[in-house]
Amino acid sequence: MMTQPRIAIVVSHPIQHFCPQYASLAAISDWQVKVFFASSMGKKAYHDKDFGHSLAWSSLSLDAFEHQFLSEEALPSSKNLDAPKLDHALMAYDPDVVVIYGYWQKVQRRALAWAVGAGKRIYYISDSELAHGAGGPKSWLKTLLLRRRLAPVSRFLTVGTWNEDFYRRVGAPVSKMTRMNFPIDIAAFDHALADSKELREKTRRELGFKPDDFVIATVGKLVPRKRQADLIRAVLIAKPEARLRALVIGSGPDEPALQTLVNGDERVRMCGFISPEALPALYLASDAYAHLSSYEPHSLAISEAIYCGLPVVLSDRCGSYGPSDDVEPGANGFVFPVGDVESLAGMLSRLAQSPSLRQRFAKRSLAYALDAQHQAHGEFLRIALTADGLWNT
Missing domain, CATH: 3.40.50.2000 (Glycogen Phosphorylase B;)
Incomplete structure (x- = not known):
């Protein structure tokens, strides 16, 4: 032995x-x-x-x-x-x-x-x-x-x-x-997932989201390369029937400029810095996750999002997609050209208006994340x- x-x-x-x-x-x-x-x-x-x-x-x-x-x-x-x-x-x-x-x-x-x-x-x-x-x-x-x-x-x-x-x-x-x-931190996420339905409903109420709102989260420092403005713009130009809503989680030097872009629009919630312990509730309150970066080797937030069963839309400059990676295009998410806000808005609207697609993507996200x-x-x-x-x- x-x-x-x-x-x-x-x-x-x-x-x-x-x-x-x-x-x-x-x-x-x-x-x-x-x-x-x-x-x-x-x-x-x-x-x-x-x-x-x-x-x-x-x-x-x-x-x-x-x-x-x-x-x-x-x-x-x-x-x-x-x-x-x-x-x-x-x-x-x-x-x-x-x-x-x-x-x-x-x-x-x-x-x-x-x-x-x-x-x-x-x-x-x-x-x-x-x-x-x-x-x-x-x-x-x-x-x-x-x-x-x-x-x-x-x-x-x-x-x-x-x-x-x-x-x-x-x-x-x-x-x-x-x-x-x-x-x-699978222990923290498993604890939240044990009461996911109740936690989701409670968190969405606290954030002011309605049951038919399609909420897209993005997590990260508010710095230029993260490009959170692209998600905000995509939500603001989307057709009203898609009911897109953005949940921007993080703090940093870009915060004043992003707040100016939002200009009080109720379709966007700026959360500021959130501790890791509180993050699972915000993922669970969301319907999809978006990562917009111009440079991102392999995002922790995407790994966390798929563990919560979220479909993902990410830029082609993020290193988290591929045939055997966190995001498999067409299987649990979409990839858009970085900075292409119209493509981003279209992909998010497609997810919002297709419950069957969302369910298929969500199932794939969770299965891959568990493995x-x-x-x-x-x-x-x-x-x-x-x-x-x-x-x-």
């Missing part, structure tokens, strides 16, 4: 949707997991310039998995983030596998170098993709550099179709890829370790 493989996960700081995944992994007896945080940001309050106020997450589940803070300071999660104590901490833990998140930060490059020097397997996670367009000499040079940088990686834990296409472009063989998917989160909360690691000869049944 094989001994339990030891998994070291090196991450910048406690991240609200990853910590529940670590808790799920720690609850499985087939392996040992320890998470090494370079910063206490998130556990301790920090100022987010885009949201415009201080944040500290209350649902990190830190007591549910073994972890070590390599700094007690709330250091910013920048490219210069480093943890000189990491080498000693990894040596003491002596893992079989080191999981790293990209190569952008110094701490991740330190983890990569330590694992190479110690002869450990490296599992690599990123949201890199090609959905927002790539090409030219700069892109070609980056590809060559990435081929060299990623050569020591044992396995790529992928998050979607575009992500896998990116890895193939930089020379990673399919045999070294295992689909992980990005995790969400994706099963993978993300443990099955991916079992598959990866088995493929690498580190675990068997």
Whole structure:
């Protein structure tokens, strides 16, 4: 019988949707997991310039998995983030596998170098993709550099179709890829879904929506690349019989301009910043989800929306769609050319006026999301370790 493989996960700081995944992994007896945080940001309050106020997450589940803070300071999660104590901490833990998140930060490059020097397997996670367009000499040079940088990686834990296409472009063989998917806080969502009908009706009443309103949610910081104005404009130009309503969830520097665009129109609700704990109720109050970004590698909000059974309409610059991704065009959503407000309005109106289409899309969203989160909360690691000869049944 094989001994339990030891998994070291090196991450910048406690991240609200990853910590529940670590808790799920720690609850499985087939392996040992320890998470090494370079910063206490998130556990301790920090100022987010885009949201415009201080944040500290209350649902990190830190007591549910073994972890070590390599700094007690709330250091910013920048490219210069480093943890000189990491080498000693990894040596003491002596893992079989080191999981790293990209190569952008110094701490991740330190983890990569330590694992190479110690002869450990490296599992690599990123949201890199090609959905927002790539090409030219700069892109070609980056590809060559990435081929060299990623050569020591044992396995790529992928998050979607575009992500896998990116890895193939930089020379990673399919045999070294295992689909992980990005995790969400399934415990929080399952709690809300247990009383979904009652919670939906209560939330819609509080927001002032009528039973026959077709509510489209969008979640994210109010910054230019998120393009929430496109959804607002689509709702305002749609035919009245579609009864489109927008639920704009988030805060940020674009808020005054968006409020001016809305100009008090009752068809749009601006919610401001909403805590993760309160988000499930707003998804459940909605009939569809829209993501409008000009650049979005792989959206957490889309993963959350489909877990609530929502159809999705997203721009072609979002990396969450494909034949085996959160959104499969024509199966649980539509893709529109970024910035094309008329196309967006037409797709949303079509959903609003076709209950059978909505039901079919909703069923597909939920089925895919359940499988994706099963993978993300443990099955991916079992598959990866088995493929690498580190675990068997």
